[in-house]
Amino acid sequence: MPALKTLTQTTENPALQPLMQTYQARTETVLGHWLPTGNTHPAELHAAMRYSVLGGGKRVRAVLVYLTGQALGIPLEQLDGPASTVELIHAYSLIHDDLPAMDDDDLRRGKPTCHKAFNEAIAVLAGDALHSLAFHILAHDPAMQCAAASRLMMVDVLARAIGSRGMAGGQAIDLASEGKTLSLPELENMHIHKTGALIRASVQLGCLSGEYSEAQYKALDHYAEYIGLAFQIRDDILDVEADTATLGKAQGADIARDKSTYPSLLGMAEAKKMAQQCHTDALQAIAGFDEKADPLRWLSAYIIERGH
Incomplete structure (x- = not known):
């Protein structure tokens, strides 16, 4: 039984950044392997x-996939x-969200959105193709040393x-909520x-990539729920406090579209307090894990x- 971790409200540990950079670079390499080359027909797509x-x-x-696997002792190759x-x-969802029919954004990650750099039709198809490629990887990646049943669960x-009960449904609710409180x-x-x-x-x-107990799965799932909410609250705060150059996308976009946000409903101080509470709850959810979950x-x- 691992020793319970003491809950603290310390700021981000400096060891996280190099670890994130390692996993970010690893992800970039793996993505480059799976994506078709830019000169493969149809080249523009x-x-x-x-x-x-x-x-x-x-x-x-x-990074969450890798860190979850790390907490459970799962080899990196099975997590790639x-x-x-x-x-x-995520990239597919951003391409589609940025389209004129959705959020109509011109800037993403500090550069023109896909439909601006190419055109709307290619952007739609690029998103569709990325969606398809994701499931292809889950079905065929030979490095994923797991049973067929586990792959099916991942799918x-x-x-x-x-x-419709996840991202697509959330976007539909978002579009229908513009101009409403x-x-x-x-x-x-x-x-x-x-x-x-x-x-x-x-x-x-990350859990399904290796061995885990039901209790571990449930605890990590609760952790994910809390940080997911915290992530969005911080996004809403940054939409007010950060600038366009820092964000890599248009600052104040939610205000311009008359969208409800955590700062607009709660006020900035209470929104930050709510984000902090989500962090506390996330720590509590994985208190039973040892230092591998740090x-x-x-x-x-x-x-x-985070600042962006």
């Missing part, structure tokens, strides 16, 4: 896929496929996370689906303190 996926982003979802999968899904987890429970429900579902799936895929604890602090 493949170039748009690579443009949207490579060379940018915090890779928080991929699932880690790249969640980043492909199911990812499918539920991005469907949501209650706090309504806002939480939207972001549990739109943002939280894929973060939760990232942790679940990077997950540091990541929770990073999520509510």
Whole structure:
């Protein structure tokens, strides 16, 4: 039985950044392996896929897969496929969210959005193709040393996370909510689906990549729920406090679209307090894990303190 960790409210541990950089670089390499080359026919589509996926982003979802696996002692090679999968899904969702029919954004990760760099039709197809590639990896990655039943569970987890009861449903609620004042429970429900579902799936895929107990799975799932909510609250705060150059996307976009956010409903001080409480709850959820889960604890602090 691992010794219980003492809960602390310390800031992000300096050891996290080099660890994140290691996993970010590893993710970039794996993604580069799976993505078709930019000159492979149809070249424009493949170039748009690579443009949207490579060379940018915090890779928080991929890092979550690796850190969850690390907490459970799962070899990195078994985590590469699932880690790249969640980043492909995240990129696909951003391409589609940025389209004129959705959020109509011109800037993403400090560069023109996919439909601006290419065109709307190619952007739609690039998102579709990334979605498809993610499931191909889960089905065929030879490095994933797990039984067929585990692969099937991964496919199911990812499918539920991005469907009408996950990301797609959350985006639909978001679009329908523009210009309306949501209650706090309504806002939480939207972001549990739109943002939280894929973060939760990232942790679940990390578990499913190796050996775990039911208690461990449940504890890590609760951790993921709390950091998913914290991530969105911090995003809402940054939309007010950060600038466009720092964010890599348009600052104040939510205000411009008259969207309900945590600061607009609670006020900035209470929104920050709520994010801190999510961090405390996340630490409590994994209190039964030993020091191998410390990077997950540091990541929770990073999520509510990050500057972009």
